Amino acid sequence: MSTPYGTDDPTGAAAQRHLQASAHRHMWLHFTRMSSYAEGDMPVIVRGSGQYVYDDRGKRYLDGLSGLFVSQVGHGRAELAEAAARQATELAYFPLWSYAHPRAIELAERLAALAPGDLNRVFFTTSGSEAVESAWKLAKQYFKTIGQPGRYKVISREIAYHGTSMGALAITGLPGIKEPFEPLPPGGVRVPNTNFYRAPDFVAGDLEAFGIWAADEIERAILREGPESVAAVFLEPVQNSGGCFPPPPGYFPRVREICNRYGVLLVSDEVICAFGRLGYFFGSQRYGYQPDIITFAKGVTSGYSPLGGMMVSDALMEPFGAGYADSGGFESPRHVGHAEGPGRSGTATFLHGVTFAGHPVSCAVALANLDVFEKEDLLGNVRSHEAGFRATLEKLRDLPIVGDVRGDGYFYGIELVKDKTTRETFSDEESERLLRGFLSPALFDAGLICRADDRGDPVIQLSPPLTCTQEHFDEIEQILRSVLTEAWSQL
Numbered sequence: 417m418s419t420p421y422g423t424d425d426p427t428g429a430a431a432q433r434h435l436q437a438s439a440h441r442h443m444w445l446h447f448t449r450m451s452s453y454a455e456g457d458m459p460v461i462v463r464g465s466g467q468y469v470y471d472d473r474g475k476r477y478l479d480g481l482s483g484l485f486v487s488q489v490g491h492g493r494a495e496l497a498e499a500a501a502r503q504a505t506e507l508a509y510f511p512l513w514s515y516a517h518p519r520a521i522e523l524a525e526r527l528a529a530l531a532p533g534d535l536n537r538v539f540f541t542t543s544g545s546e547a548v549e550s551a552w553k554l555a556k557q558y559f560k561t562i563g564q565p566g567r568y569k570v571i572s573r574e575i576a577y578h579g580t581s582m583g584a585l586a587i588t589g590l591p592g593i594k595e596p597f598e599p600l601p602p603g604g605v606r607v608p609n610t611n612f613y614r615a616p617d618f619v620a621g622d623l624e625a626f627g628i629w630a631a632d633e634i635e636r637a638i639l640r641e642g643p644e645s646v647a648a649v650f651l652e653p654v655q656n657s658g659g660c661f662p663p664p665p666g667y668f669p670r671v672r673e674i675c676n677r678y679g680v681l682l683v684s685d686e687v688i689c690a691f692g693r694l695g696y697f698f699g700s701q702r703y704g705y706q707p708d709i710i711t712f713a714k715g716v717t718s719g720y721s722p723l724g725g726m727m728v729s730d731a732l733m734e735p736f737g738a739g740y741a742d743s744g745g746f747e748s749p750r751h752v753g754h755a756e757g758p759g760r761s762g763t764a765t766f767l768h769g770v771t772f773a774g775h776p777v778s779c780a781v782a783l784a785n786l787d788v789f790e791k792e793d794l795l796g797n798v799r800s801h802e803a804g805f806r807a808t809l810e811k812l813r814d815l816p817i818v819g820d821v822r823g824d825g826y827f828y829g830i831e832l833v834k835d836k837t838t839r840e841t842f843s844d845e846e847s848e849r850l851l852r853g854f855l856s857p858a859l860f861d862a863g864l865i866c867r868a869d870d871r872g873d874p875v876i877q878l879s880p881p882l883t884c885t886q887e888h889f890d891e892i893e894q895i896l897r898s899v900l901t902e903a904w905s906q907l
């Protein structure tokens with residue numbers, strides 16, 4: 417084998433050394449304490465196939481996190497790569513600034529048909545942060561345009577992650593990753609999340625009452641801030657950060673009611689929860705609520721090319737000219753306080769855009785990705801196997817370190833505790849030693865890609881490709897069982 421520097425290298429060892437040296441010299445990994453690689457190698461993943469990826473030494477890993485909640489259809493799909501190549505040959509790039517191109521149009525139409533209710537317009541971006549940023553900007557400009565200029569605040573939940581750009585970070589509820597960048601844009605307001613495992617005493621043990629309390633906290637925040645100042649509520653269908661908090665029954669219907677009552681937009685941040693993660697194209701469909709805006713990214717292309725976006729109703733686009741088309745099904749806006757009636761389309765311009773948004777190659781890949789969803793009935797696969805996934809992970813509850821197992825679809829968090837009876841969590845020092853010091857490297861060494869996260873209480877997060885079946889759940893369970901047992905013995 418010939419390496420980049422011309423050495424004959426039959427085992428690939430010299431090529432690996434070269435990559436490591438280069439990586440140590442030039443790479444800056446995201447959200448990574450680079451000093452932790454000062455002495456050791458950086459993991460280098462070189463290829464993927466199905467539910468597995470392989471490192472530069474040829475070692476195989478079960479991709480229990482779909483990369484980063486992305487690889488819905490799994491790795492190594494030639495049809496997606498071919499769609500990208502075809503599109504790059506035909507039209508590699510053209511902006512969505514004043515122009516459209518066929519793949520973006522086709523994808524927008526297809527997404528509109530899949531999305532819940534009247535979400536009929538797609539504003540493309542390249543990432544989830546940009547999608548969230550765009551949704552907040554749209555909410556602000558929308559309210560200014562319809563004569564409610566005081567509405568700029570956004571309500572979101574504690575520990576929720578909504579992205580890293582300044583606006584998205586202001587919506588994010590993780591103080592630790594915000595602090596270095598303060599002051600952030602004003603207007604971010606936090607409310608409790610739906611972690612039932614750590615519910616306050618007065619609603620502990622009553623899931624429904626907990627859900628209503630958590631939803632009503634949003635109303636209390638709106639009233640505290642002044643309804644005339646609140647633009648939007650940003651919620652994930654299942655909150656990822658903190659370890660998969662599904663919504664209690666009644667939560668979203670109540671939130672919808674509250675948003676309607678105060679004329680506040682409900683943004684469903686589905687950067688993780690769309691495209692089959694919960695067994696539906698959109699997470700809001702699983703829980704039966706109608707958002708005003710859905711933000712998406714990640715799984716829309718299964719990562720074969722970057723893409724994100726937001727879907728909005730024609731009603732929300734009306735001040736920006738939605739009524740110019742003979743849309744037939746145009747409906748009255750459901751938002752209290754909307755200034756213009758149907759048919760009185762505005763002429764404002766949404767003053768926002770990014771060069772690579774709705775990239776033709778990414779849109780072609782997204783269309784091919786949706787073809788795979790349909791051809792292989794991936795939503796059906798998740799729905800028919802999710803009970804098995806849950807039951808398999810639930811087996812881990814017999815371990816003393818496992819406090820809670822929670823999630824829906826193919827999206828789970830396992831909360832680790834020091835004492836199961838009291839639910840006592842680990843100190844910062846223990847968490848550092850347990851998660852960063854032991855669990856993350858041990859799980860990787862054992863051949864499982866997942867995430868050990870302590871941005872809230874310590875959790876292990878799982879989000880495998882939607883093609884997984886029982887054999888993969890068993891493999892995940894066996895690896896977790898052995899590594900968590902070892903972790904407990906080291907405490």
Ligand SMILES: Cc1ncc(COP(=O)(O)O)c(C=O)c1O
Nearest residue numbers: 543544545577578579685687713
């Ligand atoms: C709910 C949610 N919103 C937004 C983002 C930001 O997406 P991106 O990393 O593509 O900018 C993420 C990323 O994980 C996310 O989980």
